[in-house]
Amino acid sequence: MKRIGIAVNQNKPSAVDVTGQLVELLEAKRVSVLVDSGVADQIGRSDLAMDVQHFPGKVDLVFVLGGDGTLLGVARQLAFFDLPILGINLGHLGFLSEAEPDDLHSAVDRVLSGDFHLEKRMMIEAAIIRNGQVIHNSIALNDVGIAKGSFGRMVTLSVYVDDMYVDTYSGDGLIVSTPTGSTAYSLSCGGPIVSPHINVIVVTPICPHRLNSRPFIVQKNQEIRVEVSATHNDMGVTIDGQVGYKVEANDTILVRKSSHYTTLIKWQERGFFDVLRQKLHDPN
Template sequence: MKKIGIAVNQTKHSAIDVTRKLVQFLEAKSVTVFVDRAAAEKIDRPDIALDILEFQDKVDLVFVLGGDGTLLGVARQLANTSLPILGINLGHLGFLSEAEPEDLPAAVERVLRGDYHLEKRMMLEASIIRNGQILHKDIALNDVGIAKGSFGRMITLSVYVDDMYVDKYSGDGLIISTPTGSTAYSLSCGGPIVSPHTNVILVTPICPHTLNSRPFIIQKDQEIKVEVSAPHNDMGVTIDGQVGYKVEANDLIVVRKSLHSTTLVKWKERGFFDVLRQKLHGSD
């Protein structure tokens, strides 16, 4: 492992200091380092600046400095590559991160000697269709949300799985998530926690207006179609809570497993439920 890229969320406290230290650690180990262009300028190293999309042909692994949101964004940008991603948590919970800033020297050593394993995480592909035409297509690592706007009234969503009618959901919307996203927005809406090693798709209603509306899980290769109905157009589709698209009544949202996946660097001794227990309940 001789070429490593670093993607940085500069809005995080101490992000630039941590970037500078990480570059020093890596270069001291004779590693070729590239840093996303904006952060490279901040540490006065224009000689190692690259756009994140250029990492594909230049590096073997990517360190992401930030929180889960930062990693989600980088994962979408690099989705058509097989580059492994190691998250360094500068955020809060950090479900997707594997190291903390104080662990940098140890994390570098582990990566360089190959003391880790790789986890493939499934992604979703979402298409927004109006009058038979695809308006937008995007991919998500966590989830695809279909919801009313801040001041919009209730919306109704008719859900089909493999063209078979499931049910009609009235309320604030619907979350379609991967197992990786099961600990994110879906969890806060009452969805189940699902091991990321289980490749399934979760469907979780958001504040449903009926008591019999419950989350459900389908196989990874099944396709979900959602028909939108509402007396207003204050609605949207969100991708990982970061990218948004306006939708209108009678639009169709189609969600399926993406052909792309995200590869995460994980320590061998840390299991999913160890991380879950630590992040949600502390270290007890």
Template sequence: MRTIAVFVNPDKPRAVEMKARLEELLCAAGLRTLCFETGHRHADADLSALREAELAFVLGGDGTLLGVARQLAPLGVPLLGINAGHLGFLSEAEPANLEDTVRRVAARDYALEERMMLEASLTRRGRTEQTLIGLNDVGIAKGSFARMVTVDVYVDDVFVDSYSGDGLIVSTPTGSTAYSLSCGGPILMPQLKVMLITPICPHTLVARPCVIDSRQQVRLVVHATHRDVGMTMDGQVGVTLCPGDEVVVRESQARTVLVKLGKREFFDVLRSKLHGGNNH
């Protein structure tokens, strides 16, 4: 029997409501379901049974899908997002289309699309302290009331520049429509094999975003006169940084695989999400 996983964000009422209906539809289609709740309370759940899953429905918003993507990337399970949040850039379907979505999954009428991920390794005094992976971005930022932070940027060990301000973001093309976009970064087609470096509120007007090849490696050296500095992955997993810490960001070997139900043009999705569907 084919197995379908279902991840639901318990903090979103619409997602919880959808879960019951989705289970009914999957059962009626002859598909076995494995259900999990998302969030910090369930981060240590045993996901070994997911190796049998054909794909995983993710009921929630973009944040929910980002968290599940980090969990499931090592397993290679494709994700199908059903939007129960706000923008839903990463979602493939809306709650109103649930029945048709299940019908297409049951008929295997879908395609798969790979998205690159990032790997960030924190080194302190020559020792690797932690390594994280994520789909959207790695952010280095100061706290709300702290003074500026300076980040030295190296690409393949070649010095690029020192950026003073609120911090710096390294993002994937998928993440270009997230935090980086709000900091003035460009929008990138998700199929591009590149990384994007975007300063956060830089102290100088000549500091601009930079696009590099995904095969290159970014090394970030943190300088600050205070300890209110942190690194986040996808804006969800945080690590406190100390002055002198180094963060190396590279393309991860892991991939997020997204289920696609039809040919939706990227710019159509972009216009719909950012401008409420206006054509002009």
């Protein structure tokens, strides 16, 4: 493992300092390093600068310095290239990260010695269809949200699985998530926690206006079709809570498993439920 790219959220207060430390550690181990262009100049290493989207073919893996949101964004950028990602948490929760700034020496040593395993995380893709034409396509690691805007009234969403009618939900919207995304927005809306080793798709209503509206889970190879109905156009689709598209009444959203995965670098001794307890603050 001789070529490593570093993607950085430079808005994090410690981002520049940690990036500098990481570059020094890697170069001391004779590792070839490329650094996110926005930060390379700030650490005085413009010779290492490269935009993250150009990492594929130039590096063997990517260190992501930031929080979960940073890692989600990088995962979408690199989804088509199967580059392993190690998250180094500079954020608050860091649920997807495997290392902390205090562990840089250990993290570098473990990666270079191969003391880790690769975890394939399922992704989903969404298409927005208007008047029979696909107007937007996108890919997500966490979730696809279909919801009303801040001041919009309720939306009504008719849901089909493989063309079989499931139910019609009136409320704030709907979340379609991966197992990785089951611990994010879906969880806060009452959705189930799903182990990332089980490739399924979770559908969770957002503030449904009916007592019997409940989340449900479908197989990974099934397609979710959502038909939108509303008396207003203050609605949108969000991808991982970061990318948004306007939606109009009578639009259709198709969500299915993507053929691409995010590959995360994980330590052998840290299981999913260990991380779950730690990050969600189990007092025991």
